[in-house]
Amino acid sequence: QGRFRISHHALDRTVREAISNPNDHKTLGALRPLSSAVVESLSLALKMPFKRYVEIGRVAFVTYGKEYGRLVVIVDVIDQNRALVDSPEMVRGQINFKRLSLTDIKIDIPRVPKKKTLIDAMETADVKNKWENSSWGRKLIVQKRRASLNDFDRFKVMLAKIKRGGAIRQELAKLKKADVA
Amino acid sequence: GSSRPFHKYETDNVFLRSSASAARGSVGGEEREGGDDDLKILDMVVFRFHQYQVVGRALPSAIDEHPKIYRMKLWATNEVRAKSKFWYFLRKLKKVKKSNGQVLAINEIFERKPTKIKNYGIWLRYQSRTGYHNMYKEYRDTTLNGAVEQMYNEMASRHRVRYHCIQIIKTATIPSKLCKRESTKQFHDSKIKFPLVFKKVRPPSRKLKTTYKASRPNLFM
Numbered sequence: 158q159g160r161f162r163i164s165h166h167a168l169d170r171t172v173r174e175a176i177s178n179p180n181d182h183k184t185l186g187a188l189r190p191l192s193s194a195v196v197e198s199l200s201l202a203l204k205m206p207f208k209r210y211v212e213i214g215r216v217a218f219v220t221y222g223k224e225y226g227r228l229v230v231i232v233d234v235i236d237q238n239r240a241l242v243d244s245p246e247m248v249r250g251q252i253n254f255k256r257l258s259l260t261d262i263k264i265d266i267p268r269v270p271k272k273k274t275l276i277d278a279m280e281t282a283d284v285k286n287k288w289e290n291s292s293w294g295r296k297l298i299v300q301k302r303r304a305s306l307n308d309f310d311r312f313k314v315m316l317a318k319i320k321r322g323g324a325i326r327q328e329l330a331k332l333k334k335a336d337v338a
Numbered sequence: 339g340s341s342r343p344f345h346k347y348e349t350d351n352v353f354l355r356s357s358a359s360a361a362r363g364s365v366g367g368e369e370r371e372g373g374d375d376d377l378k379i380l381d382m383v384v385f386r387f388h389q390y391q392v393v394g395r396a397l398p399s400a401i402d403e404h405p406k407i408y409r410m411k412l413w414a415t416n417e418v419r420a421k422s423k424f425w426y427f428l429r430k431l432k433k434v435k436k437s438n439g440q441v442l443a444i445n446e447i448f449e450r451k452p453t454k455i456k457n458y459g460i461w462l463r464y465q466s467r468t469g470y471h472n473m474y475k476e477y478r479d480t481t482l483n484g485a486v487e488q489m490y491n492e493m494a495s496r497h498r499v500r501y502h503c504i505q506i507i508k509t510a511t512i513p514s515k516l517c518k519r520e521s522t523k524q525f526h527d528s529k530i531k532f533p534l535v536f537k538k539v540r541p542p543s544r545k546l547k548t549t550y551k552a553s554r555p556n557l558f559m
Contacts, residue, residue, distance in 0.1 A: 206558070207533035225542050234530050235455050236478045236522075249453040251480050254534055268528050269454075 209259040211240065216262040216284055218293075219252070226297070228288060229257075230279070233269050241269065245276050262287050385483040387413045387490065390420035393443040396434040407442065408432070413486050413506060417444055449481040457522050458485035459512045464493060465503040472507070476519040482509060 209215070215231045217240075224247075233241040235251055242257075243249040249269075264282040266275060279285075288294040306314070390412060396405040408428060414420035421444060425436040458477045463470060475492070477485040486506070493499045514526045536557055541547050 205533070207535070210531045210533050212531040213529070221540060221542055233455055234525055235480065236525055241453070241455055241480065255540070258537075258539065259534065 209261060211254065211259065212263070213268050214264045214266045214278075216260045216264065216288070217242070217257040218260055219256055220258050221256040224252075224256075228260075228284070230264060230266070230275060231257075232266065232275070243270075243272070243275055245272070245279065260288070260293065261291070385481075385487060386415055387483055387486050388415065388420075389413055389447040389483055389486070390417065391443070391445045391447055392420055392424040392441060394424060394428065394439055394441040396432075396439045399438075405434075411447065413483075417446075420444060449483065452481050455480055457512045457514060457517050458482060458509060459517075460485065460489050460509050461507040462489070462493075463505045463507055464497070464499045466497065466499065474518070476512065476517055476522045478522045478525055482511075485509070 211231060211234060213232060213234075217229055217231055219225055219227045219229060227244060227247070229242040229244040229247070229252070231240045232243045232249065235241055238255070239251050239253050240257070241249060242252045249272075262282070262284055264278045264284060266278045270278065289298065391409060392412065393407060393409045395407040396402065398405060410424055410427060412420060412423050412427070414423055421441050424441065424444075425439070428439070429435055455478065458479060460475050460477065462473050462475070464473060465471075475489055477488045479485040479488060486509070489506075490501055490504065493504055494501075514523075517523050517526070538555055538557055
């Protein structure tokens with residue numbers, strides 16, 4: 158039924174007190190939805206291994222479908238499975254979490270911002286550079302480059318690999334000789 | 339002519355377009371940002387259920403020169419079915435059949451703001467194995483068609499009720515304060531935050547799917 162459940166006995170006492178809400182009579186004993194502050198404290202108290210959260214402003218990478226490879230920002234959460242997602246080159250739309258991979262980058266935006274606000278926030282947070290300098294981003298750039306090589310480029314890569322291999326082996330041979338001697 | 343709505347359908351303003359101009363736009367109607375056409379649109383969901391407005395009346399006859407015109411908003415997969423459903427309901431309410439009536443207009447109704455998340459309340463009447471029941475369900479979605487589709491799917495899964503056994507009485511956009519169900523209310527948090535706990539990364543296209551894999555998947559986000 159779409160609730161993020163944490164078993165009661167697993168919780169730290171202080172955190173449990175923070176969560177329990179005397180006004181909540183209708184929820185069949187299940188926990189009230191957790192506010193972000195509680196999630197943070199949970200994460201520290203329980204040492205939850207989650208570092209990337211679905212939240213407003215989280216930058217995500219689309220991993221399936223027509224929009225594969227695009228970086229989008231989560232601007233609102235529709236329900237347990239879907240988020241409203243936006244990007245400077247895209248009309249705001251909904252997407253399933255199954256099609257997203259969360260990144261480490263988070264920007265500061267109000268809920269469902271105007272396009273201009275979104276673009277400004279992305280500029281100040283410098284999402285593009287952060288992404289391209291992150292290891293994930295760099296790997297993608299390399300993948301793209303490799304995929305776009307033509308035959309001559311691949312020939313050049315082959316020669317470069319042979320050259321590099323030769324240089325490594327030379328150094329290794331030197332070290333071996335020094336070791337023996 | 340006078341059109342008296344006999345079914346209280348959702349009263350918020352719905353953006354109406356004739357079916358012809360609808361063909362020009364795309365399914366579901368998406369927002370064009372400032373007339374910028376090279377903005378990409380996310381995989382637009384093709385709705386199974388479309389919302390139609392059907393307007394019809396009995397044929398004018400010697401007894402009644404100007405019969406009352408009735409309008410109805412309903413959900414159907416296509417226009418033909420919408421007209422059929424219109425007569426089905428109208429027959430139950432007034433003494434008129436398709437054979438002595440005429441449909442004056444049928445227009446598809448599109449979502450006015452398909453990028454705004456709304457809470458939809460749907461009142462329905464369905465037939466179970468033992469009788470008829472009324473129900474009120476809430477859904478959180480960007481479009482009414484999406485919410486209706488969710489409703490049909492949920493009724494089928496939870497109650498084994500199929501499409502033809504469900505009659506939508508009323509739909510409405512509910513402001514967050516008035517939502518009744520916990521499962522929609524739990525998303526009414528401006529600082530909502532949760533981790534994706536179980537994440538199976540799937541191949542980016544179905545072509546790259548394989549039955550066997552060399553290594554077990556890493557489910558951690």
